[in-house]
Amino acid sequence: MRSRYDDASWRPIGHTVHDASPAVPDLTDMEKDALWERIATTPHVASRSRRSWRTVVAALVATSAIGVAGVATAAVFSAHTGKGPVDAEDVELGGPGERLDPSAPDFAQVLDEISRDIRFPSAATRQKALDWEAADFPYDSGPVVSTGALRLWIAGHAVCAWTNDWAVALRAGDATGVEEAASVLRSARTWPAITDTDPEMAHQSEAAWLPDLERAVADGKPRAARAALFGNQTCMPGLAPELGMGRAQ
Amino acid sequence: MTTGATRSDLEELYRSYADELHAFLWRRAGQTGADLLGDVFVVALQRLNDLPAPHLRRAWLYGTARRLLLAQGRAAGRRTRAEVERSRLHDPLSGSAEEGSARAAAVRMALASLREIDRELIRLTEWEQLPVTEAAVVLGLRPGTARMRLLRARRALAGHDALVALLPPTSASADTLEVPKPQCAL
Numbered sequence: 471m472r473s474r475y476d477d478a479s480w481r482p483i484g485h486t487v488h489d490a491s492p493a494v495p496d497l498t499d500m501e502k503d504a505l506w507e508r509i510a511t512t513p514h515v516a517s518r519s520r521r522s523w524r525t526v527v528a529a530l531v532a533t534s535a536i537g538v539a540g541v542a543t544a545a546v547f548s549a550h551t552g553k554g555p556v557d558a559e560d561v562e563l564g565g566p567g568e569r570l571d572p573s574a575p576d577f578a579q580v581l582d583e584i585s586r587d588i589r590f591p592s593a594a595t596r597q598k599a600l601d602w603e604a605a606d607f608p609y610d611s612g613p614v615v616s617t618g619a620l621r622l623w624i625a626g627h628a629v630c631a632w633t634n635d636w637a638v639a640l641r642a643g644d645a646t647g648v649e650e651a652a653s654v655l656r657s658a659r660t661w662p663a664i665t666d667t668d669p670e671m672a673h674q675s676e677a678a679w680l681p682d683l684e685r686a687v688a689d690g691k692p693r694a695a696r697a698a699l700f701g702n703q704t705c706m707p708g709l710a711p712e713l714g715m716g717r718a719q
Numbered sequence: 720m721t722t723g724a725t726r727s728d729l730e731e732l733y734r735s736y737a738d739e740l741h742a743f744l745w746r747r748a749g750q751t752g753a754d755l756l757g758d759v760f761v762v763a764l765q766r767l768n769d770l771p772a773p774h775l776r777r778a779w780l781y782g783t784a785r786r787l788l789l790a791q792g793r794a795a796g797r798r799t800r801a802e803v804e805r806s807r808l809h810d811p812l813s814g815s816a817e818e819g820s821a822r823a824a825a826v827r828m829a830l831a832s833l834r835e836i837d838r839e840l841i842r843l844t845e846w847e848q849l850p851v852t853e854a855a856v857v858l859g860l861r862p863g864t865a866r867m868r869l870l871r872a873r874r875a876l877a878g879h880d881a882l883v884a885l886l887p888p889t890s891a892s893a894d895t896l897e898v899p900k901p902q903c904a905l
Contacts, residue, residue, distance in 0.1 A: 480873050482886055484845055487876070490826035491846040494742040497756075502737055506730065509760045572861065605863075615864065700878065 549574035549581075551614055565667055567617030578604040584617050585624045588663050589654060591635045595709060599627035602706045618667045622676055625663035629655065630705035633683065637692040637712040652687050659684070679704060724763075724770040733760055736777055740784055743847055747788055755787045762787070778856035781849070785839075785857060825881040832879060837872035840865060 549570045570580060581600050590596035603623060632654045639647030658664060659671060659680055668677040679698045686694035696713040699705050705713075724732075740759060744752040762783050763770065771779050830838050836858060843854040855865030876882055 479877065483873070483877055483882060486822060486882065486885060487826050487830070487841060487845045488848075490820075490823040491842075492746045494745045497738055497741045505737070505757050506733055506760075509733070509757055509764060510726070510730070512761050512764055572863075615861065700874075 547574050549577040549579075553614070555616065565616035565619035565622065567619075567621070567666070569614035569616055570620070571614050572604075581620065581624075585621060585663070588621065588625050588628050588661065590628045591631050591651070591654075595631040596628070598708060599624055599631070599706060602627070621663035622667045625658070625661055626677075626704040627706050627709055629658050629680070629683065630699055630709045632658075633687070633695050633699060634710040634712045636687060637695065637710075640690060640692060641712070655687050656684060723768045724776070725767065726764070728770075728773075729760065729763055729767065732763070732776055732780065736780055739847065740780055743781060744784055744788065746842070746846055747785075748791070751791070752788055755784065755791065758787055759784045775853075775856060778849070778853040781843070781847070781853070781857040782859070822885060825885050828881045829876050829879040833872055833875060836860075837868050837875070840869045841872050841876065844869065 549572065551569050551571055553569045555566065555569075570577065570584075574580075578600065581604055585596075585600065588596075590599070603620060632651050636648060636651035636655065639645075639651060659677075664671075664677050664680070671677045671680050682698035683695055686692070686698055692713060696710075699710065699713065737756065737760075741753055741756050744755050744759075746752075759780055763780065770776055830841060833841065839858060840851075840854055843849045843857055844851055849857070851865050851869055852862050854869075855862045858865065860868070
């Protein structure tokens, strides 16, 4: 079964990728039967059934409520889980910071709170970015997401929106607008939302595209700016129409 | 949600999915990876009470297989996971003659340009033919996040020089400034 993201433009590429998968030797029925015998004769040590993830989160929230307010509110359910990454691999795959539960009713509010230091060119572009991230988690169960990852993604949207404004000003010959946007873009490498997750901005790291964007802005080359953003899928649809990356939604 | 399972359920899972899990393990790490197939089901046997609902069990098995592969790489103590990935992607001796073709080499080069988790999303959906919702479970991502990352990874591959050179212009024209294409909304 193929994913529903099969569209006309992806299909030939998908087929090429599929056809390039390494050849695999067959697992014979005899090998399979023998392996099952070994598995089935492994002593079974029954594990303790774990509480569901949701139950654990609810318990955490209730505990927090008791600790802070002295009142246990069973119905309280917040995006804040109070949990962080468990090891280095968790940081690598999930990003730093507290794990948030996107299915909680206050997720959009928490998203707003954790991203207030990220500067957007307008309230409208910021809201568009927050709406995009909030809408990306429409499911009612599943893994949590780190504040580090969310802040990095939102910072990427902000950079994208500023680059769009810079390109618009450049085309219009608005020197003041160009310098204002360029100044913000030059400062992006110091934003905690970026440096917390990617202090190096090199190799294949999350914000490795930023130095390329800085060079493009310094050189006054919107095409190169677009390449830096597009190549790394930094822009959500609609935030950079001037650069040809999505129409306004 | 966990529902628990019986040994009989597990044998049924084994009969249904051993071949494709074997292929998954082999594609990621050759014979060394394929040797982990039994371990995947031993883990499942030890955790019968924790197995998810039936419709999620295949993805759970893939996720377990992937974690065992990662653990194997760490336990080897000689190469980091990234190095294991790179060696798998670039070692000309690790695959068949078919893999050595120009097309396969171009695909490997393009895949190598992705972050590990995005590369795995592409491989799970294209090589293993898992739907994105199951790939999300394998990688511990929310379905929405997996869809977004998959979309971005596909765009990245579509614009990669190695694949652009292989395919007709119409299939890789997403990165043209002059004729911007509308972006897909999720």
